[in-house]
Amino acid sequence: MSAGAPAPGVPEVPGFRLLSLLGHGRRFDTWDAWDEARGARCVVKLVRPERTGEPEVLEAWRREAEAVTTVGHPHLVRGYEVLEQPPGIVLETLRGATLAAVVEEGPLAAGDVAQLLAQVGSALGYLHRHDWLHLDVKPANVVVDHGRAVLIDLSLVQRPGPTRRGSGTPGYQAPEQRRGDEVSAATDVHGLALTALEALRGDPVPESRWRRSITRACPPGTPPELATTLVAALAPRPGDRPRLEELLAVARGLVAD
Numbered sequence: 001m002s003a004g005a006p007a008p009g010v011p012e013v014p015g016f017r018l019l020s021l022l023g024h025g026r027r028f029d030t031w032d033a034w035d036e037a038r039g040a041r042c043v044v045k046l047v048r049p050e051r052t053g054e055p056e057v058l059e060a061w062r063r064e065a066e067a068v069t070t071v072g073h074p075h076l077v078r079g080y081e082v083l084e085q086p087p088g089i090v091l092e093t094l095r096g097a098t099l100a101a102v103v104e105e106g107p108l109a110a111g112d113v114a115q116l117l118a119q120v121g122s123a124l125g126y127l128h129r130h131d132w133l134h135l136d137v138k139p140a141n142v143v144v145d146h147g148r149a150v151l152i153d154l155s156l157v158q159r160p161g162p163t164r165r166g167s168g169t170p171g172y173q174a175p176e177q178r179r180g181d182e183v184s185a186a187t188d189v190h191g192l193a194l195t196a197l198e199a200l201r202g203d204p205v206p207e208s209r210w211r212r213s214i215t216r217a218c219p220p221g222t223p224p225e226l227a228t229t230l231v232a233a234l235a236p237r238p239g240d241r242p243r244l245e246e247l248l249a250v251a252r253g254l255v256a257d
Helices: 055-070 099-104 110-129 175-179 185-201 207-217 224-233 244-256
Strands: 016-024 028-035 040-047 079-083 088-091 142-145 148-151
Touching: 016 040, 040 055, 040 079, 055 079, 055 088, 099 142, 099 185, 110 142, 110 148, 110 185, 110 224, 110 244, 185 224, 185 244, 224 244
Parallel strands: none
Antiparallel strands: 016 028, 028 040, 040 088, 079 088, 142 148
């Protein structure tokens, strides 16, 4: 593939040929691309042109760029390099499908969910040990392929502390995100538990339902230790949720069984 002139409406990124638009977000556009230097497919994530003058958006880009290019983990998407003009990030291309797409075909077995928890949870734990929070753990941000799960999209990554009110994806936000309170590792525990619960059920858990009676959200046949831990991880108060290490211990115990 040679880098010719980009098609109308396609940004020009030196050294890369943008092939197709994968995602169009509020702050970023994500492209399937060809990397001329590496001679391989990649993903190029660019700040949207009309938002490159906004300090808040550029700060979010810098945070994601730093986290994804410095925190390497087998179950976290890899960042290859940071682009300055236009501002963006070069990421690895992943095979497989999002967990959201997989779950549309039906629920996962408890053993598969436990493996998913163990893998994504290990990536979150590594992020946390480097003082980063993901803050948008959801099925659409997990790519699965032949038993391997990879956490993607660090657009909301930040250090522990205050966050803006309403940050995250509606339906997957922890209560403290909706309020704009302090966020911590417990916020990611909430997102991971809700993701696992959706995989077990085969469909999203409506907020109104799990707020009233979260115990009924776990499908019949869920191992009791897993159901109990997931219920606890969705507690409204961050301090009442189990630590990530506790959730990982339950998941790894089920995988070992």
